[in-house]
Amino acid sequence: MSRRDALQRAVHVAGLLAACGLRPALAANNSRAAFDALSVDAALRALGAGSIPEESGAVTLTAPDIAENGAVVPIGVASELAGIRSLVILVEKNPSILCAVFHTSDAVLARIATRIKMDQSSAVYAVALMHDNKAFFARKEVQVSVGGCGE
Amino acid sequence: MTKPTRIRAQSNGAVATVSVQMAHAMESGRRKSATGQLVPAWYIQQVTATLNGQVVLSAQWGTAVAQNPYLQFVVRGAKAGDKIGIDWTDNHGITRSDEATVL
16 A cells, blocks of 8 residues: 555545544644645545544634745634634645644644744644534635745 | 644633644655655644643644644634643644733
């Protein structure tokens, strides 16, 4: 079985399990597989997104228009939606598309700031994964002047 | 040896803004050294934040989080004197735990 086959099966199984409502137990284990996903959609499915992600003004993505240095790109994700279980950052054209997953709780606001690496100019996605497995996203194109050394 | 995580937590009475800087190379496994050899992947995979010992936020990271990772989040109900803890684990199984007092 090739690596690609294995990955596709892993994603498929994750999708099936998510459909069966087994997602909470998966949250920790399977998110490692999500980091190997080869597309934004596959990564989100591996994280348990149960439906087609929907673009939403209720998710805010803060990112520079132009990042001089791809090794350090400041990213902010925030949302006022109720019922968020995770905030996810993805970079479409990075070698590793899934960048970070933050599992929020009632004790924190759904508002995260961090810094990521970008290999080249790309769309960046901020996704709010809900407790009912819906996914809402914001998207922004970021121009990268110098790619982030090997990422 | 790992280096301390810098944690600053400032409360306004209702919420506390927590700024964190971890000391880690975050090697993606794709970078080549000066001698042309690939530097093996070495990066933080798991981060947990606690308020007085209770987990309030956890994160899973890939290789695309920038070197010496920066993280900012906002904790509800954290007041001056409360304890904020940050634990991380990298892909080599190395762990580090640090704590700071909310100001």
